[in-house]
Amino acid sequence: MELIEAIKSRKSIRGYKSTPIPRETLTEILEVATRAPSGLNCQPWEFTVLGGGVLDDLKRALEEYIRAGAAPDPDFQTEALTGVYRKRQVELGIALYQVMGIAREDTEKKTQWLLKGMRFFEAPNAIVVSIDEEVSGLLATFSLGAVTQTIALAALNYGLGTCIQGAPVFYPQVVRQIAGIPESKKLVMAIAIGYPDWDFPANKLHTTREPLANVVAWRGV
Ligand SMILES: Cc1cc2nc3c(=O)[nH]c(=O)nc-3n(C[C@H](O)[C@H](O)[C@H](O)COP(=O)(O)O)c2cc1C
Secondary structure (H helix, E strand, O other): OOHHHHHHHOOEOOOEOOOOOOHHHHHHHHHHHOOOOOHHHOOOEEEEEEEHHHHHHHHHHHHHHHHOOOOOOOOOOOOOOOHHHHHHHHHHHHHHHHHHOOOOOOHHHHHHHHHHHHOHHHOOEEEEEEEEOOOOOHHHHHHHHHHHHHHHHHHHOOOOEEEEEOHHHHOHHHHHHHHOOOOOEEEEEEEEEEOEOOOOHHHHOOOOOOOHHHOOOOOOO
16 A cells, blocks of 8 residues: 555554454564664563453453543653643544434443444454553653554554554553563553444544644744
């Protein structure tokens, strides 16, 4: 797939076919993605690739955890958005609920949607991106972003879709226990990955972006 076309066509996929991804394909994607740049070439990324019974167990455990009302306890604190950032977050939520036909006051359907996210949107595979506790500063965590986007782009070449997900790693103890990830590894992000179900309504969403003029300053150009 042509590069610019790939970048433009990547979008978060929240509905998947159940077909598992061959291990060789996942290997190729991760191999090419680790060509991503990293601060001082420290290559801080570590991946735990999940599928089959292990992923089923994790989906079930996360769902039970949420249903039990467990409070999130992420390895990295996330910021509560305010101002224009909060506005964009709200717009995304409205757009997703709209395309999914979920009414604002329908708490049951909203809960079901949240749980679907915890089940990695029923993706047949998921990748947990983690980092050793020894390296968790700016250079390292930024580099994890680079490799994560590269995975999302490389996946397109194999007809695969992805959804980068913070939500599952808000419950790192559950993920660690079922995925067999040691305590010394800090969970940064999860990636749902699989063949997109293009009939699934949320996959039709095309999110907006701020016009470039609002986020760029030109000096001497
Ligand atoms: C750091 C990060 C965390 C995210 N966490 C979630 C998540 O927990 N659940 C979800 O549905 N999407 C999640 N997303 C996907 C974003 O909502 C999505 O990238 C954004 O709305 C732009 O839409 P697009 O990916 O379709 O272009 C996350 C994306 C990033 C980069």
